[in-house]
Amino acid sequence: MKHYLMEPTYKKSVVENTTYSKDGVIATYEEGYRWGQFVIHIPETEEEFEAWATRFGMTLEEANDYYDYIFNDDSVDDKYLAICGPDLEGDHFDLDDYDHEMIELWDGCWAFWHVAKKAADEEFTDEEEEELIEHLQELYEDGYNEAVEHNGWEMTHCWSEVQSTITLVPCDEVGYIEEQEKDDDGA
Numbered sequence: 001m002k003h004y005l006m007e008p009t010y011k012k013s014v015v016e017n018t019t020y021s022k023d024g025v026i027a028t029y030e031e032g033y034r035w036g037q038f039v040i041h042i043p044e045t046e047e048e049f050e051a052w053a054t055r056f057g058m059t060l061e062e063a064n065d066y067y068d069y070i071f072n073d074d075s076v077d078d079k080y081l082a083i084c085g086p087d088l089e090g091d092h093f094d095l096d097d098y099d100h101e102m103i104e105l106w107d108g109c110w111a112f113w114h115v116a117k118k119a120a121d122e123e124f125t126d127e128e129e130e131e132l133i134e135h136l137q138e139l140y141e142d143g144y145n146e147a148v149e150h151n152g153w154e155m156t157h158c159w160s161e162v163q164s165t166i167t168l169v170p171c172d173e174v175g176y177i178e179e180q181e182k183d184d185d186g187a
Contacts, residue, residue, distance in 0.1 A: 002042040002078075005171040006086065006093075006100070006162070011035060012109050013164035018145065020153040021118075027136055027153065028114045034107035036160070039175045040168065041099040043080045052084055052099060086166060093162040102160060103175045113137060 008014055014036035020027045043049040046060070053063035064071065067083045076082050086093050095102075113133045117123060124132070139147045149155060171177045 001048055001173070002044055002081070003171050003173050003175075004040045004042065004085065004168040005103075005175050005177060006038045006040050007167050007169075008036065008162045008164045009167060010164040013162060014105055015161045015163060016105060017157075017159055017161070018155060019157045020148055021156050022153045024118045024122075025132070026116050026118060026156075027132070029136070029140065029148075030110075030112050030114065031108055032110040033105040034109055036105040036162070037103040037175060038095060038160070038162075039101045039103060039171065039173065040085055041101075041173070042078075042084050049080060049084075055099065085168070088166065088168065091163070091165050093166060095160040095162070105160075113140075 011034050012032060014033040016031050016033070018029045020029075043052050049063065050060040053060055058066065063083075067079075070076055070079055070082050073079075084099065086098060113136050115124065115129055115132050115136070136148065136153075139151050143150070145155060169177055
């Protein structure tokens, strides 16, 4: 595997979302951070690409057929990076789209609750919405995810996003960049 350190190019653009469900209601806790780092894992061999394809719900044959246009494009240097990695031209990245690990998020800047009813034809009144958000915020302040879950809410999904352009720098599997060692040693 190849590994790349992924970071936003702008501050305050990393968001972590946690979704809960209870009694026909979906509640999402959104927390924004000043900065964050992730390691993106990119296959180097056909065996690693097959494992990647399986993780994303495809067989090797389906992935080869689907990405045939990239495999046959001689102008693409790293075909697996082009397929399995982020598009450096983009400005919004859902980390669930990649084989990744979070290294760290720091300096939380904002946090909001969003609530909605599952049935498309039902909505909260402004008062009901405000009351539920206040209740969820109190639970969260008392004990984070655990307090929300102990109150009957089921955590259904958690994902991170980078809402800006990014940089990708080759690194090891935990995000360490070799040049850092030279700089740290004074060389």
